[in-house]
Amino acid sequence: MIDILVYSTYFVLIVNLIAYSYSFFRKEKANVFLLCYLAFSTVMQLSMELLYHLGMTNLVVVNMFFAGQMLLLGMFYNSLTNVKSQKMFIKISLITALLVLAIQFCMNSSVFLKFNLFEIILTNLLIVVFALFHFYNMLTEDKTYYYISVGLIFYLLASTVLYLIGNLSIGLSDDVKLLTWILNSFLVLCYQFFILFEWIKSFSKKAFSPNKTTLK
C-alpha cells in the first residue's frame, strides 16, 4: 500500500520535472526557481530512497530538504511579487532563517539527526506566509501559479503537523508507525497532482490574443 503511494509520488514528481523543464527550455515560460525546486525535490527524494535501501537514517536529508525547500520556494515567490516591501520581507526572513538554522547546527548538530521541530515550523510557516503574500497579490490581478500555491498551502499545513509528531512515531509499534507516513505520502501525492494540474492549466495550452476591441 505505502509502496504504491510512494512510487506513484516519485512518478508524478518526475513527470512534473519533465513537463516544467520542457516548458522552461522550449518555450521559456516556466519560472526558473520552480524548476530548481522540482529538480531539488527529485534529487532529495531519490537520495532519501537510496539511503533507506542502504539501511541508513535519512533524516539528515529530510532536514536539508526543509531548508532547501524554503530557500527555493522563497526565491520563487520573491520573483513573483512586484511589491517592494514584500520582496524585502522575503529576502530578510530567508537570510535570518538560514542564519538561525546555521547557528542551531553549530551549537547542537544532533537535532539534525532527528525531526528538527524548530526547523520544520520555521521553514514551513515561512513558505505559507510567502504563499499568502502571493494570494494577496492575486486578489485583484490575474491568477498565476494559483493551483501550485493552493496545493502548497494545503500540503504544508497538513504535513507540518505530521512531521512535528514524527519523533513520537519512532517509539510506536511497527503497525501504527507507518500510518502517519502513509497519510503524508498521500498528501505529497495530492500536492504533486496540484503542480501537474497547474502545468496543464497554465503551460500546456497555446495562448492566443484576438485582434478585436469590444466596448460595452
Add this chain to the structure above:
Amino acid sequence: MNTHSIPEKELVAIILYISLFFIIVSVVLIIFFYFSRKKIIQKELEKKDLILQYQKEQLHAVLQIQEEERKRIAQDLHDDISSKLNIVSLNTHLLSAPNLTEAETTEITENIINLTAKALENSRKIAHNLLPPVFEKFGLHAGIEELCGEFESSKSVKTYYKNELDFDDKEIDRHLHVFRVLQELMNNSLRHGKSNEIWINFKEDKGTNTCYYKDNGVGFDSEDFENYRGLGMKNINSRISFLDGTISFESEKGKGVEVIFTF
C-alpha cells in the same frame, strides 16, 4: 502505551511546538483575511469611482452634443431661412415704394415668390434633418431606406442595405437610437473614412437583434483608444448602452471599418 521510550521533555516540546504552530497559523490567517478584505473594499471603491467618472464624462458629452446641435440648428436657420426672409422683407418694402413700373413690380413679386419658395424648402429640409418624417410614419426600415437613398443621391456613395428583421412599431423610441447610430456611422464613414461603399445588414443572431455595418474607407487603428474619445463615438456608445446592447469595432488602417452592434 509506548511513551516510556520517549523522554518527557521531548513530549512537552512536541506539544508546545504543535500549539505554537496552530497559534502562528491562526494569527497569519487572520492577518491575511484582514488585509484581503481591506484590499477588496478599496478595489471596489476604485471601481465605483471609475463608473462615476465615466457617467460624468457621458453627461458632459450629452451637454456638449446638445450645445453643438443647437449651434447647428441656429446656423441653419440663420443662413438658410433668416437671410432669405430678410431679402423678402426688403423686397416687400420696395413694393410699397411709389412710382413703380409694371415690369419692376412683376420682377419684385417674382423675386419674393422665389425666395419664399426657397425658404420653405430650406425649412422643410431642416425639419427633415432633425427628424425624418418617413422614419416617424413608417418605422426604422423605411427610415434607413430613405437614409441610404439620400446618401446615394447626394453624396455619391453606393449603399447595400439588407434587413432580415421585423421591427415592432411600438419600439420606435429604441429604433430612433439605432437610426441615429447608423446616421453617425455613415457620416463618419463619409467624412473620415472617405468610403464610397457601405454595407448595412440587420440579422437575428442568437436571439438578439444585430446590425452588421461595413465600409471600404481608410479605416483606423481599432487598438488605439484615442479613436474612441471623439464626440461622435461617445454619442454612439451612450446610445448603445441606452439600448442595453454591445458594440464592437474592427478596423485596420486602409482596410475599412467593420462595426457590429446589438440592440
